[in-house]
Amino acid sequence: MKKPHIPVRFVPIGATILVFLLAYAIGIANFRNFGSLRVFLNLLHDNAYLGVASIGAMVVILSGGIDLSVGSVIAFTGMLIAKMIDCGVNACWAILLAIVLGSLFGMLQGVLISTFELPPFLVTLGGMFFARGCSYVVNEQAMGILNNPVFNFIENKLEIPVGSRGLTLEFIDILYLVLLIIAIVFTQRTHAGRCIYAVGENEQAATLMGIPVRRTKIMVYTIAGFCSAVAGIVFTIYLKSGNPLSCVGLEMDAIAATVIGGTLLTGGVGYMIGSFFGVLVLGLIQVLIMFQGNINSWWTRIIVGALVLVFIFMQNLITKISKKSKG
């Protein structure tokens, strides 16, 4: 049997990397300093929270589900931490509690979805409203985090110098990259990770092959909840405040990043590293428009929208081609 040199399944991820390089090349060609390390580090820094959220979104989408509660959980996490610090609780405990609550929240959604076979779209839509409401219950106004020793420590001490000009990779960037590597190993090289692909690809077949479908789904939403909470922490460190209004619709950005990263929305196909490039592409478009200076920044959204469509179109085409070669 003859086979192509590049398997079809690598095409979407290849396209993502290509788009990323293309966007970068456009930037370097048009703007001075675009290629500098500083721009890249800023890109990473500004999008770390979205990156962490995208890891969760990607895992859920791989399993064939969807999580709409991401943005709300981020807002709630931020509010919770800010409020607890305001009440005099040690920030470490606040952060720990936020992670536990976020994971539990995700797990609860997972149980509803897998045990009662409720549609994930609706369960997490409910979760979205619930978490958003909760963040207003914590406090109706945004709350700043000022002069907190833990936050100061994270900001000033936990960083790795990069290059010679005093540039640093900060804590949240490192956190994102570490989580990303763990996620890549997890999805590619562990039994539980491969089960996610199996469930996303064909639930019935997975059941017949003896894969614990229910447990896998609960795990997936727990991971998503965990990632949302961590994204919330990253966002809080990034802005040093909590705001009940923040990150409205962020789940859509996370989904867009996942799709642009080459993951099939129907589940079962995709690479975690793709979500990394997806996030960077989203960020790059924004930076490009910023550098341009005289374009309305909302054009970012229009370009992202177009990109998502193009990628979905391409995936559809690839699915059809691979089906044809099967027959």
Place this chain on the structure above:
Amino acid sequence: MEILTTTGIEKQFRGVKALKGVDFAVEAGEVHALMGENGAGKSTLIKIITGVYEPTAGKVVLNGEECRFRSPLDAERAGISTVYQEVNLLPDLSVAENVCIGREPRNRLGLIDKKAMRERARKALARLDIDIDVSESLSSYSIAVQQLVAIARALDVDCKLLILDEPTSSLDENEVNELFTVMKKLRDEGMAIIFITHFLDQVYAVSDRITILRDGQKVGTYKTAELSRVEMVAKMLGKSLAENAPQAAAKRETAEGGEIVLDVTDLGRRGMVHPVSFQVRKGEQVGFAGLLGAGRSEVAQLLFGVESRDSGQLKMHDKPLSSLFWSPRKAVKAKLALIAEDRKVTGIIPDLTVRENIMLALQASKGIWKTLSPKEQQDLTDKYIQLLGIKTPDGEQQVKNLSGGNQQKVLIARWLATQPDLMILDEPTRGIDVGAKAEIEALTKELCEKGMAVIFISSELEEVVRDCDRVVVLRDRRKIGELSGENVSLPNIMKMIAE
């Protein structure tokens, strides 16, 4: 040596007994065919053996130990693996993963050892004499190879009993032979294989023993060499050849010389039906007979354009019908009507009223802009309710409140309203009571007398014999013959199927 025995297996679904005490045994080193018509209980029995269902009564003994499997995984761990008709694997994962997922080899860190996994997959496939790149995704291989990968997966778990549930239905002849070679090899290595298929030829080509089920009971287990085909068919259908089979009652002076309404030449589609040719005359009722899976409904679907044909010519009243983009919509325009199998899924719309259901096809054929006035609709509905004797208080009753037989009549009325020249009825009498059956049969006869041509598809051979002027006999998706007039009889049809 017996690997698996079941004794007195019973299974009840909401008051319906699907299995009524089945004793069944498979020995090591044999291919055991499990035969039976639809509803005989084959799949229920398999699902009990593989732990998908729990039996209501009876026990399953594997290697001398009684076992109760709670899931397919349980059964797989005990050494029972199943390969299903539809390849139930994960096409986008690699071949190696499909063989090993769920029990991947790990390295010291607890991560999946990809190299070891590929090695294991290669080994399992080598037992089947297949050498393919196991790191490619499964979907890049043909269905036949995927099927073999599924078997390799079964082998990877040290399986002792392999169940092949209609594995050949989507394979071509060469692929089937390849599969048979593998089956024989495994049998000779001492594995027990249960083989389920609709294809009689294949049963005789590969099996050592045959167990026949009918109506949830075991008819018997026979050595393949000692059971003739005719006997097997008779046992599956529950009729003996000597039995005084219902002869076609006084056959009408068939429209031998009648005008040919539909002329079909070499209608077929690869992987679905081998080319068939037949004609239907005005006022004639032509039956399609054959066992389940013989290709009866498939021919109807090709005729009506539900599936597109890749060969063949259709002529209506001597006018050729274009094969390009042949679709149900065009079929309706050409005055064909199809009352599809399984009315609940493809026929009635339960929440609409009798009137709305009847109007559907007529409305569709007129297009959405031309409307029928309420008065016209009312009149048509009343006309058909009366004509077909539909038992309903009025036309505004929701169809779901009607009995099965009356629902079927509503469907027939829907298509009569389009005034077709040829009507195809696919299993119109399934699941309705005896009285309603007789009424439907009488109705089709009447329609024929009024000059309509009818194609009648039924798995109940008696009905076909009773009602049809001519019978097209199908087996293994091929037309194997045609009987007409005096020759239409149960023994003749059975002989033809068995030959």
